[in-house]
Amino acid sequence: MxxxxxxxxxxxxxxxxxxxMAVQLTSRLSASAFDTSIxxxxxxxxxxxxxxxxxxxMDGVIANRVLLLIGGAQADRNQLQVLAGEVADGxxxxxxxxxxxxxxxxxxxxxxxxxxxxxxxxxxTDEVEERLAKGETEPLVNRAxxxxxxxxGRPRPASVVDDPLNLLGMWMEGLTPATGFVPDQHGLYAxxxxxxxxxxxxxxxxxxxxxxxxxxxLRAVESAGDQVRENDVATEFLRSGLVFHAAAGAExxxxxxxxxxxxxxxxIVLLLLWHFRxxxxxxxxxxxxxxxxxxxxxxxxxxxxxxxxVTLAFGASLVGVSIDYAFHYLCHARxxxxxxxxxxxxxxxxxxxxSCLAYGAxxxxxxxxxxxxxxxxxxxxxGAWLTVVLxxxxxxxxxxxxxxxxQLGQWLQGLVRFRxxxxxxxxxxxxxxxxxxxxxxxxxxxxxLQSSPPDLMAQEQKVQALSESPGSARFLLVEGASxxxxxxxxxxxSGYLDKLVVDGRLQVYQSVSGWVPSIVRQREYRQxxxxxxxDRGVPTELxxxxxxxxxxxxxxxxxxxxxxxxxxxxKDLEQSPVAELFDSLWLKTDNSERPHAALITLGKVSSPAVxxxxxxxxxxxxxxxxxxxxxxxxxxxxxxxxxxSQWMALAYGLVLLVLIVRYGWQCWRVILxxxxxxxxxxxxxxxxxxxxxxxxxxxTLLILGIGLDIGIFVRESHGEWHAWEAVTLSAVTSLLAFGxxxxxxTPVLHHYGMTVLPGIALAWLIAFxxxxxxxx
Amino acid sequence: xxxxxxxxxxxxxxxxxxxxxxxxxxAETREAGTxxxxxxxxxxxxxxxxxxxxxxxxxIADLDTTLDSSGDFAFDADEGLRWNIQKPVPTQLRIxxxxxxxEQDGEVVMRMDVDDQPMTRAISExxxxxxxxxxxxxxxxxxxxTLQDGSPWRFELTPKGDMLQSxxxxxxxxxxxxxxxxxxxxxxxxxxxxxxxxxxxx
Numbered sequence: 001m002x003x004x005x006x007x008x009x010x011x012x013x014x015x016x017x018x019x020x021m022a023v024q025l026t027s028r029l030s031a032s033a034f035d036t037s038i039x040x041x042x043x044x045x046x047x048x049x050x051x052x053x054x055x056x057x058m059d060g061v062i063a064n065r066v067l068l069l070i071g072g073a074q075a076d077r078n079q080l081q082v083l084a085g086e087v088a089d090g091x092x093x094x095x096x097x098x099x100x101x102x103x104x105x106x107x108x109x110x111x112x113x114x115x116x117x118x119x120x121x122x123x124x125t126d127e128v129e130e131r132l133a134k135g136e137t138e139p140l141v142n143r144a145x146x147x148x149x150x151x152x153g154r155p156r157p158a159s160v161v162d163d164p165l166n167l168l169g170m171w172m173e174g175l176t177p178a179t180g181f182v183p184d185q186h187g188l189y190a191x192x193x194x195x196x197x198x199x200x201x202x203x204x205x206x207x208x209x210x211x212x213x214x215x216x217x218l219r220a221v222e223s224a225g226d227q228v229r230e231n232d233v234a235t236e237f238l239r240s241g242l243v244f245h246a247a248a249g250a251e252x253x254x255x256x257x258x259x260x261x262x263x264x265x266x267x268i269v270l271l272l273l274w275h276f277r278x279x280x281x282x283x284x285x286x287x288x289x290x291x292x293x294x295x296x297x298x299x300x301x302x303x304x305x306x307x308x309x310v311t312l313a314f315g316a317s318l319v320g321v322s323i324d325y326a327f328h329y330l331c332h333a334r335x336x337x338x339x340x341x342x343x344x345x346x347x348x349x350x351x352x353x354x355s356c357l358a359y360g361a362x363x364x365x366x367x368x369x370x371x372x373x374x375x376x377x378x379x380x381x382x383g384a385w386l387t388v389v390l391x392x393x394x395x396x397x398x399x400x401x402x403x404x405x406x407q408l409g410q411w412l413q414g415l416v417r418f419r420x421x422x423x424x425x426x427x428x429x430x431x432x433x434x435x436x437x438x439x440x441x442x443x444x445x446x447x448x449l450q451s452s453p454p455d456l457m458a459q460e461q462k463v464q465a466l467s468e469s470p471g472s473a474r475f476l477l478v479e480g481a482s483x484x485x486x487x488x489x490x491x492x493x494s495g496y497l498d499k500l501v502v503d504g505r506l507q508v509y510q511s512v513s514g515w516v517p518s519i520v521r522q523r524e525y526r527q528x529x530x531x532x533x534x535d536r537g538v539p540t541e542l543x544x545x546x547x548x549x550x551x552x553x554x555x556x557x558x559x560x561x562x563x564x565x566x567x568x569x570x571k572d573l574e575q576s577p578v579a580e581l582f583d584s585l586w587l588k589t590d591n592s593e594r595p596h597a598a599l600i601t602l603g604k605v606s607s608p609a610v611x612x613x614x615x616x617x618x619x620x621x622x623x624x625x626x627x628x629x630x631x632x633x634x635x636x637x638x639x640x641x642x643x644x645s646q647w648m649a650l651a652y653g654l655v656l657l658v659l660i661v662r663y664g665w666q667c668w669r670v671i672l673x674x675x676x677x678x679x680x681x682x683x684x685x686x687x688x689x690x691x692x693x694x695x696x697x698x699x700t701l702l703i704l705g706i707g708l709d710i711g712i713f714v715r716e717s718h719g720e721w722h723a724w725e726a727v728t729l730s731a732v733t734s735l736l737a738f739g740x741x742x743x744x745x746t747p748v749l750h751h752y753g754m755t756v757l758p759g760i761a762l763a764w765l766i767a768f769x770x771x772x773x774x775x776x
Numbered sequence: 777x778x779x780x781x782x783x784x785x786x787x788x789x790x791x792x793x794x795x796x797x798x799x800x801x802x803a804e805t806r807e808a809g810t811x812x813x814x815x816x817x818x819x820x821x822x823x824x825x826x827x828x829x830x831x832x833x834x835x836i837a838d839l840d841t842t843l844d845s846s847g848d849f850a851f852d853a854d855e856g857l858r859w860n861i862q863k864p865v866p867t868q869l870r871i872x873x874x875x876x877x878x879e880q881d882g883e884v885v886m887r888m889d890v891d892d893q894p895m896t897r898a899i900s901e902x903x904x905x906x907x908x909x910x911x912x913x914x915x916x917x918x919x920x921x922t923l924q925d926g927s928p929w930r931f932e933l934t935p936k937g938d939m940l941q942s943x944x945x946x947x948x949x950x951x952x953x954x955x956x957x958x959x960x961x962x963x964x965x966x967x968x969x970x971x972x973x974x975x976x977x978x
Contacts, residue, residue, distance in 0.1 A: 146865055149865070150861065
């Protein structure tokens with residue numbers, strides 16, 4: 001009696017603890033509690049706040065932008081242009097966008113000219129600088145004269161007296177925006193061979209991942225697409241923008257949830273109803289796993305404050321292992337007239353200890369993602385275990401009593417006769433897996449995990465190629481103690497980049513120093529203009545050649561001498577038409593502690609080898625680093641994979657120690673099902689020619705958890721059939737819940753499912769073949 | 777002409793020209809009587825080739841001074857326009873239906889392809905329109921007002937585009953048998969007078 005009341009008290013205490021956890025969880029739960037950025041998965045010591053800021057800036061620029069291209073034959077450019085105008089009007093009228101334009105956004109460069117005008121004696125293009133340095137002023141004079149009298153000369157932002165050689169005109173011409181889109185009188189277009197594309201650019205407000213944002217944008221673009229298809233001259237309609245990928249991902253998730261998700265859920269419910277023939281039996285596992293998830297999330301947010309969504313997904317699937325405890329209890333309870341937990345307590349306790357050891361070991365790795373998964377799954381398993389131990393016996397009165405006709409048990413017993421056949425089958429699978437090992441390959445590249453539909457990716461790539469716009473995936477990041485130091489270092493890097501551009505290896509790049517030279521350089525330029533132009537009487541030569549009065553030359557000379565504009569600084573561009581572009585390159589500092597930093601964005605390269613050169617260049621220059629997001633992410637996935645597989649070995653070692661204590665040398669019978677199943681699964685995947693990645697290895701954690709439970713429960717219950725029923729139910733529900741993900745078109749889920757499916761089936765099969773039932 | 781027909785890679789130049797050759801298809805209604813103009817203009821309306829000398833005098837208001845240049849030109853409906861500036865520096869400009877090429881001292885200093893650069897196509901079209909007497913085309917981009925009927929005739933072209941109006945006030949064309957003078961007035965007060973003489977036509 002005393003024992004019984006202790007149990008009640010403990011059950012009540014657990015309920016109170018859960019209420020407390022639920023309350024503190026609601027206070028922590030907010031949108032900001034979840035990380036989605038891949039950067040959050042980087043090990044702490046590898047995190048670079050300034051790089052994070054740069055990447056955020058890059059994302060911010062592209063997140064709310066949409067590019068639409070209407071393509072057709074070059075000969076039809078006029079009709080295409082009219083169509084683009086109509087489509088833009090339609091998009092504008094839809095109200096889904098904050099701006100829609102077919103024009104270039106350079107604004108009025110005459111306003112920019114006004115900003116530069118006072119500094120005209122200290123802004124030089126490389127070509128002009130070279131000529132002045134060599135003293136070759138004659139070609140410059142000839143050019144200036146020609147441009148003065150030719151009907152198609154270069155524009156002159158400053159008068160011939162203020163700027164006799166039109167240095168400012170040449171400087172401004174060098175500011176050509178880096179884009180493959182070219183403006184004509186009606187707006188932007190691109191050309192590829194005989195194809196002509198009109199460009200429509202639009203921006204919208206709101207989170208591109210939110211359905212409320214996606215819907216109107218997609219609807220507007222869809223009707224624009226119809227409009228284009230109805231037109232005879234337009235042959236192509238290309239879309240580019242993060243929102244399309246986000247929407248496609250959401251759509252795919254929705255459709256898979258309603259097919260794979262609902263399908264597997266229905267199958268699990270039907271299986272459990274078929275086996276237990278009672279709704280109470282269905283409710284209890286849901287309660288235990290639900291409590292497990294609550295505890296897991298609560299504990300994770302308490303420790304980490306922020307949890308990554310990836311952690312959540314994989315952690316939750318590991319907490320799913322805890323359904324084993326519920327099944328074990330229910331199958332036992334149904335099979336026996338005796339109630340209580342005592343009989344199965346050692347089994348499920350050993351199960352939770354080994355699983356927590358195996359998953360918890362990951363907490364020692366330096367990777368936040370693995371640490372979070374470790375804590376999340378361990379906390380979840382313990383929560384579910386406590387629920388089964390403390391609450392389930394109290395729910396006994398709602399459970400059906402006594403042994404009933406049991407189909408599953410009979411089938412399992414019938415299957416024993418085919419154990420020899422199953423052993424042969426297993427042997428064949430092992431041989432096939434062995435043959436796969438020599439071909440074992442890893443592929444950690446991000447593109448292998450790309451989940452956008454191929455059609456959308458093809459459109460995106462074509463638009464990227466046509467726009468020649470600098471990608472946001474790779475860039476140079478320049479840091480310095482002061483704004484001027486950043487500019488000087490950027491100029492140093494630009495010197496190398498210019499060579500790449502001249503060699504045709506890099507299409508284009510954009511840097512802050514292209515808009516504002518450092519003071520050091522401005523001083524050099526001004527000195528050069530003084531010595532090579534004004535000290536040498538070049539204005540006199542020019543006005544002479546033009547046949548204009550000599551007094552203009554002396555006026556020009558006086559204007560130079562009286563010019564005291566000071567130095568052009570980045571802040572001078574803040575009010576200019578290019579402020580937005582300039583701003584996207586300059587990382588403003590929030591406080592003085594941080595170093596100043598700016599980006600150099602890069603256009604298309606001729607070959608991937610250029611990136612290696614850029615990385616090498618960044619290594620040589622102080623304060624300059626090459627950020628390669630694609631490479632970085634792939635490397636990160638590779639690091640996670642390598643670390644996870646090493647720590648898996650440690651996890652197996654720890655589990656083995658516990659099992660030796662309990663079972664002595666017989667422990668191999670318990671450890672072999674998950675271990676062999678994992679090895680054979682990876683071998684089979686290789687035999688199928690599938691390269692392995694992190695998500696295959698994450699799935700092996702699930703195989704370990706379920707495989708161990710199979711071995712332990714069966715062993716602890718001396719092979720009684722209720723234990724076999726429990727582990728079989730657990731294996732089948734896991735196959736239905738996670739194995740069916742193999743059907744998913746989302747690569748991450750597909751890889752996970754492809755591993756779980758054979759892995760868990762094999763673990764069960766191995767245990768079944770191995771086990772010698774203690775004859776009763 | 778400088779100023780109005782300035783082009784370069786630079787945007788201001790581009791948009792300036794862009795508006796000068798404002799879209800034919802965007803034009804709402806044509807100004808009345810281009811066919812009447814055509815009959816009035818007589819020979820100039822169906823010129824095949826035209827050649828002669830020019831004297832250009834550009835008044836720069838800002839400096840209160842005049843910049844003179846001179847040279848010869850030849851227009852052929854098939855080959856395009858050659859604009860040879862002899863003074864103050866020899867420069868050859870060739871405007872064809874395909875490209876615009878500028879040479880100095882026998883060296884090509886600028887070459888623009890009509891297909892790659894629609895601005896170039898636009899400039900080429902305007903030159904062809906003025907020298908070839910294609911008033912139809914011109915009326916799509918300008919409002920044409922008759923200043924003086926008969927012979928000699930004078931017409932004033934006012935740009936239709938907003939952007940251009942801020943730079944260019946008007947272009948005046950004068951002629952008798954053929955075009956013999958262009959006067960270009962810019963909003964900043966600059967004025968370019970191009971006088972054609974010894975014009976021979978075929």
